[in-house]
Amino acid sequence: DVKVTQSSRYLVKRTGEKVFLECVQDMDHENMFWYRQDPGLGLRLIYFSYDVKMKEKGDIPEGYSVSREKKERFSLILESASTNQTSMYLCASSFPGANTEAFFGQGTRLTVV
């Protein structure tokens, strides 16, 4: 079974802290994605990566950065956490190409106080 693992289910951080959300996949997928999910807004793409050290901005990259030093690991970084970044964060991975299935992690519920 494909497994996408996010390092934390729940996190509480203070405003201004630097926050790292980690995601690891075990299926040798080239593509990895970070989404946030908010009530009424659905899932929105923050960043994605097609390969090691490669990244592209999604629809809402402001306030975030990412790191992909190894193929299996994709990190989302909140440089200075703010209360409007309180959200559910979801990581996904897939093979490249048009007819591939995306697999998601269990999500990280981040609260910034």
Added chain:
Amino acid sequence: KQEVTQIPAALSVPEGENLVLNCSFTDSAIYNLQWFRQDPGKGLTSLLLIQSSQREQTSGRLNASLDKSSGRSTLYIAASQPGDSATYLCAVMGGSNYKLTFGKGTLLTVNP
């Protein structure tokens, strides 16, 4: 810009009923469409993937159809059970970067 709409936003049915969830998208130039299930506070579980050249996919009590030209997909759930209660999301993949665009989901409640 691709937009995905799911109707209804919420649905409540008695156990045993057959039901249909709807998904529509504005740009028919898609590679595939995927249906997901999400339980409260959890991640997404993939249910069915329909490639753009396919018309339908089946898995157990689930059947998903795709009409690419009209920009529509349906997820049919037969003989619903309380364990089917969850939010169902559809997502389409398209564009040069194979991006997934999601609908906002349908919250399904199956009452015993």
